[in-house]
Amino acid sequence: MNADAGGAAEAGLRLQVRAIRLLAERTHAFELADPDGALLPPFEAGAHVDLHLPGGLVRSYSLAGDPSQRSHWLLGVLREAEGRGGSRALHDRVRVGDVLAASAPRNAFALVPGAAHTVLLAGGIGITPLKAMAHALAARGASFELHHCVRSPRHAAFAAELAATVPAGRLHRHFDGGHPAQSLDIAALLARPAPGTHLYCCGPAGFMQACAEASRHWDTGRVHFEHFKPPAEAAPAVAAGAFEVLLARRGIRVPVGPDQTIVRAIELAGLRVPTSCLSGLCGTCKTDYLEGEVEHLDYILSDEEQARCLTPCVSRARSPLLVLDL
Ligand code: FES
Known part of the structure; x- marks a missing residue:
């Protein structure tokens, strides 16, 4: 998730930026740690935190790191020049050593335990919560596969970490030159859901729409979506009627x-x-x-x-x- 968060978000933690590194085109990793070196609260794969940024902005970011790693949290953030300012504030105004307020982790995209098999389907920077899921599934020896749809190898965040985490033959990267929904035949991939298989999707709007259409025949309880922002065709946040x-x-x-x-x-x-x-x-x-x-x-x-x-x-x-x- 990389969503606009309202100013009412609670900020119970103070986190120091321990490292910033280039992950991919316009995309940086931000490592956040306790300023005194204490262990951070535990989190489950799929969780996000609200980060209070310079300029009074509050934004939600998925935790992309290994959930068993409590020395620091890892974010992967794409700088969106035309966005609402959160990713620009993080990239342009936050430096190593800065201390930011943050909420405790919350999870609305948790792995369902006991799946026979799990399909992780990421578009672009939507890889962040799915990377944490890959760590969790690999640690428990679960059967899973991860598909990452990106424009080109230069745009593929966390490529090395994923290659080291996902079992051989289960990591599939799809390059499309800028049209994520077209890089992979998502309809073919999801055509025949095997019993007990769960699907997790995260990515930009067009990609999510393709995933939703391709999984319409799946049991709703086995399909899990994390949107960056409300789908374009969404109903207005405030509907008519008192x-x-x-x-x-x-x-x-x-x-x-x-x-x-x-x-x-x-x-x-x-x-x-x-x-x-x-x-x-x-x-x-x-x-x-x-x-x-x-x-x-x-x-x-x-x-x-x-x-x-x-x-x-x-x-x-x-x-x-x-x-x-x-
Ligand atoms: S504040 Fe996020 S769902 Fe209501």
């Missing part, structure tokens, strides 16, 4: 205007829901609901989760009242 939420534990009713998110309406009532991406991507704001009909606008919750919780940063009510377990 409604009310009842915060059941406090007995407070909060009106939600047609141009407000539930998170914002609750903030205006003097309370706070933890948030990070504010886009329905990270799961930080996930909240149980007790009554009402939800219009789910997230990209992260499974069908099973949507039956009991919602992401109030984007999702809304279809009923006049929504009762939240808050």
Whole structure:
């Protein structure tokens, strides 16, 4: 994940930039460690942290390192000249020795234990959470394969580390000259899902769309996506229609205007829901609901989760009242 995170993200850790190294074209690795050399909190493959950057920006980055390695965390970040400024701030203004505030790791893209086989499918810098997964799967001797679609060898981040981690014959790099969805016949790769196989995809929008179309016939519980940003055809973050939420534990009713998110309406009532991406991507704001009909606008919750919780940063009510377990 390399998503825009809202300013409300919590910053419980202070991390020192231990090293910065070139990984690939416009892409650097940032190694973050405790300033006093203490071990960092454990994390699971697929997790991300919110990093507080110069200029007051907060951005989410997947942890790309080996989860068993607690001396430092590793990020892989593509500098996006036309982005919203997070990757530019990190590349242009952060130097070795700087100390940055960060959240604890959170994971909305975790490996499902016990898979018979795992297919990891990365587009470009979407390799970061999948690299951590490759370390975890290799460490437990699990059956897996990793496909990395990139423009050219010059754009392939973590090439050496992946070659050293993924078992022989299971690492496939696909070069396409700039059209990630075309470098690999994703439909052919995913045409016949073997029993017990799980699929994990992360990459830019076009690549993710190709993965989603090619895996439509898979069981939804066996397909896992991590989007950088909401898909282009997404519904607007704020849909039409006013409604009310009842915060059941406090007995407070909060009106939600047609141009407000539930998170914002609750903030205006003097309370706070933890948030990070504010886009329905990270799961930080996930909240149980007790009554009402939800219009789910997230990209992260499974069908099973949507039956009991919602992401109030984007999702809304279809009923006049929504009762939240808050
Ligand atoms: S804050 Fe990320 S899903 Fe709501």
